[in-house]
Amino acid sequence: MTAIKQQHPIGVGLVERQYVTWTEPLPLDGGAALAPVTLAYETYGTLNEARDNAILVLHAISGDAHLAGWHSSTDRRPGWWDAMVGPGRAFDTNRYFVICSNVIGGCQGSTGPSSIDPATLVAGQEARCYGPRFPIITIGDMVRAQIRLIDHLGITELLAVAGGSMGGFQALEWATAYPSRVRGAILLATSARSSPQTIAWNSIGRRAIMSDPRWRGGDYYGHEAPSDGLGVARMVGHVTYVSEVTLEAKFGRTFQSRDAPHFTLLPEFEVESYLDYQAATFNARFDANTYLYLTKAMDYWDLAARYGSLDAALSQSRARFLLLSYSSDWLYPTSESLLIADALRQFKRPVEHVEIASTAGHDAFLIDHELKRPIVTAFLESLMAG
Amino acid sequence: MTAIKQQHPIGVGLVERQYVTWTEPLPLDGGAALAPVTLAYETYGTLNEARDNAILVLHAISGDAHLAGWHSSTDRRPGWWDAMVGPGRAFDTNRYFVICSNVIGGCQGSTGPSSIDPATLVAGQEARCYGPRFPIITIGDMVRAQIRLIDHLGITELLAVAGGSMGGFQALEWATAYPSRVRGAILLATSARSSPQTIAWNSIGRRAIMSDPRWRGGDYYGHEAPSDGLGVARMVGHVTYVSEVTLEAKFGRTFQSRDAPHFTLLPEFEVESYLDYQAATFNARFDANTYLYLTKAMDYWDLAARYGSLDAALSQSRARFLLLSYSSDWLYPTSESLLIADALRQFKRPVEHVEIASTAGHDAFLIDHELKRPIVTAFLESLMAG
Numbered sequence: 149m150t151a152i153k154q155q156h157p158i159g160v161g162l163v164e165r166q167y168v169t170w171t172e173p174l175p176l177d178g179g180a181a182l183a184p185v186t187l188a189y190e191t192y193g194t195l196n197e198a199r200d201n202a203i204l205v206l207h208a209i210s211g212d213a214h215l216a217g218w219h220s221s222t223d224r225r226p227g228w229w230d231a232m233v234g235p236g237r238a239f240d241t242n243r244y245f246v247i248c249s250n251v252i253g254g255c256q257g258s259t260g261p262s263s264i265d266p267a268t269l270v271a272g273q274e275a276r277c278y279g280p281r282f283p284i285i286t287i288g289d290m291v292r293a294q295i296r297l298i299d300h301l302g303i304t305e306l307l308a309v310a311g312g313s314m315g316g317f318q319a320l321e322w323a324t325a326y327p328s329r330v331r332g333a334i335l336l337a338t339s340a341r342s343s344p345q346t347i348a349w350n351s352i353g354r355r356a357i358m359s360d361p362r363w364r365g366g367d368y369y370g371h372e373a374p375s376d377g378l379g380v381a382r383m384v385g386h387v388t389y390v391s392e393v394t395l396e397a398k399f400g401r402t403f404q405s406r407d408a409p410h411f412t413l414l415p416e417f418e419v420e421s422y423l424d425y426q427a428a429t430f431n432a433r434f435d436a437n438t439y440l441y442l443t444k445a446m447d448y449w450d451l452a453a454r455y456g457s458l459d460a461a462l463s464q465s466r467a468r469f470l471l472l473s474y475s476s477d478w479l480y481p482t483s484e485s486l487l488i489a490d491a492l493r494q495f496k497r498p499v500e501h502v503e504i505a506s507t508a509g510h511d512a513f514l515i516d517h518e519l520k521r522p523i524v525t526a527f528l529e530s531l532m533a534g
Numbered sequence: 535m536t537a538i539k540q541q542h543p544i545g546v547g548l549v550e551r552q553y554v555t556w557t558e559p560l561p562l563d564g565g566a567a568l569a570p571v572t573l574a575y576e577t578y579g580t581l582n583e584a585r586d587n588a589i590l591v592l593h594a595i596s597g598d599a600h601l602a603g604w605h606s607s608t609d610r611r612p613g614w615w616d617a618m619v620g621p622g623r624a625f626d627t628n629r630y631f632v633i634c635s636n637v638i639g640g641c642q643g644s645t646g647p648s649s650i651d652p653a654t655l656v657a658g659q660e661a662r663c664y665g666p667r668f669p670i671i672t673i674g675d676m677v678r679a680q681i682r683l684i685d686h687l688g689i690t691e692l693l694a695v696a697g698g699s700m701g702g703f704q705a706l707e708w709a710t711a712y713p714s715r716v717r718g719a720i721l722l723a724t725s726a727r728s729s730p731q732t733i734a735w736n737s738i739g740r741r742a743i744m745s746d747p748r749w750r751g752g753d754y755y756g757h758e759a760p761s762d763g764l765g766v767a768r769m770v771g772h773v774t775y776v777s778e779v780t781l782e783a784k785f786g787r788t789f790q791s792r793d794a795p796h797f798t799l800l801p802e803f804e805v806e807s808y809l810d811y812q813a814a815t816f817n818a819r820f821d822a823n824t825y826l827y828l829t830k831a832m833d834y835w836d837l838a839a840r841y842g843s844l845d846a847a848l849s850q851s852r853a854r855f856l857l858l859s860y861s862s863d864w865l866y867p868t869s870e871s872l873l874i875a876d877a878l879r880q881f882k883r884p885v886e887h888v889e890i891a892s893t894a895g896h897d898a899f900l901i902d903h904e905l906k907r908p909i910v911t912a913f914l915e916s917l918m919a920g
Contacts, residue, residue: 178797411564
């Protein structure tokens with residue numbers, strides 16, 4: 149740990165994944181219930197005596213509870229938002245108690261389709277994973293499980309919830325469904341609903357997975373995984389996360405062989421091997437069924453539908469909002485943030501919206517830190533000040 | 535035919551696909567040669583005595599030689615640009631002799647991967663389709679074959695070449711590689727090169743096809759076709775062809791069941807069943823290997839590379855240019871047309887560029903006719919006037 153701390157002097161250092169399990173069924177929006185429910189989570193910093201310095205960070209589709217720090221000295225990378233979390237960082241662990249949990253439906257420690265289906269825990273039978281028998285979950289269900297975690301940690305009111313993309317969906321759900329439990333909401337590169345275009349991309353990814361023969365109707369555990377299907381799904385997703393400017397700057401039309409074309413059906417361009425690499429690394433860490441369930445949860449996301457309108461939905465909230473959108477994000481463009489900000493302003497809810505100039509596309513919220521750091525820092529300080 | 539003519543009073547009526555075959559090998563940019571070479575084509579109108587009224591229309595990836603009219607009275611639809619071609623239409627068959635041929639590599643009558651490989655025409659052996667042994671072809675190769683067709687038809691100089699998307703690539707190739715043979719070039723929704731983003735989409739489609747076990751390394755003829763892979767490829771393509779505004783207006787977040795979600799892994803939204811339908815109809819008429827070869831040809835397209843710069847490339851041309859781009863086309867945005875127009879203007883080449891306001895995305899060039907009709911009509915008339 150010392151070595152790591154020296155290498156990353158202001159980070160949170162070594163961290164451990166924790167777990168909490170409830171046997172009481174978790175009711176789901178689709179009508180089913182889930183039991184038992186386990187959430188994997190990590191925490192950074194210390195909960196103060198007043199218990200008013202807790203921040204819950206919500207992850208996007210490919211994220212997990214490992215927000216910051218290192219699990220071991222041999223890790224090649226720290227948690228997914230490490231640059232934002234630690235002593236002196238925007239989510240300053242000297243001041244705040246920062247929590248991040250893997251969503252239900254996930255594949256990084258929380259109950260999901262790759263978890264053992266308790267219905268198969270019968271004497272004389274082989275226990276089986278849920279697979280396609282896992283119930284459909286929604287953003288509301290994810291947050292309902294997180295409420296249990298916050299209760300478990302003894303926190304009545306969160307100083308803030310924060311999340312980008314699908315994490316932003318959850319932050320919006322927190323602020324509107326549980327207004328008394330959230331003082332501030334930080335939404336990055338997100339939207340109050342999935343557009344038909346985002347549903348289309350998700351649907352293509354699902355079709356790629358479900359038509360991979362190795363998907364086996366969802367019961368592939370113990371066999372080869374449907375890596376071709378998940379690979380294609382990830383490639384589609386990845387292109388939607390980056391901007392054309394980024395692809396142009398990083399790869400342009402450079403051939404893999406750095407000289408001339410080989411005139412072959414195989415990949416020729418660097419941008420193609422880059423996507424192949426994205427597919428391979430995603431397959432190494434992600435479960436295809438989780439991809440199906442989380443994209444479904446995203447598709448169902450439509451905050452306005454439950455309340456009749458976006459105005460009605462956001463009028464529920466009592467939180468102060470910080471919205472960050474990115475100029476080159478074409479998946480969740482600034483116009484989506486403006487819809488949320490405008491609705492909040494109608495009800496005189498305090499809201500700050502900043503469009504950050506970036507060429508990094510949707511991924512900007514995960515990688516472009518310089519401009520958002522001072523904005524998030526100031527917003528959290530103002531929340532703490534009351 | 536009478537009945538059809540009454541139903542479509544100003545169209546070209548019944549038309550027949552024609553074929554021409556050359557035994558002389560066609561040299562290809564990749565170093566191989568193709569023999570024999572067959573082009574399927576259709577013509578509309580009459581070549582005048584001066585032979586100066588011929589227009590060659592070039593099709594996009596999913597198009598074919600059937601530009602206009604009807605093959606039989608039971609056809610559900612006319613040719614792909616019927617609204618633009620016929621007596622009194624923009625490509626006025628009372629005045630012009632209009633030609634359209636299926637590209638080599640295609641699957642609608644021209645020599646392509648589903649054609650019999652002549653190397654297998656050996657006594658005692660079963661003749662086989664080319665499949666993956668078909669040589670890689672380029673936009674230049676497509677045009678080289680079209681030159682033979684135009685020679686065959688006894689035409690020295692075309693009044694115009696016209697094409698959208700991949701058809702625009704071919705039109706640019708005509709105007710720069712064969713400047714003495716083209717008086718005018720009409721480019722719609724196109725570009726002088728494939729960007730890394732379009733290569734990425736193409737690469738994803740190819741990977742979906744080639745990882746479908748029914749692709750069988752490309753030798754699936756006589757077996758089930760890789761319809762899952764081609765379906766995914768088409769769905770990806772289709773989303774890139776339409777705008778978010780179109781998806782929003784056509785489908786929004788409407789559920790298929792028109793009421794509530796069913797909470798299932800299966801498609802729930804109308805936009806999903808629409809994409810499934812696109813996949814199914816494309817599979818019914820298109821060959822997966824042709825999709826591989828034509829997307830490859832598009833990837834290799836980079837007009838500047840051959841001449842050192844776009845300026846140098848376009849300085850070759852002697853044609854008058856009409857460029858049409860569409861405001862909601864995010865696949866081949868207006869900026870791509872501006873690059874071409876600016877380069878042409880540097881060399882004082884006559885060029886007219888019009889950005890047409892449309893919400894239809896890239897597909898606008900195939901479906902939005904009202905605004906482009908008078909522009910194309912006037913451009914052709916000015917070409918005829920000299």
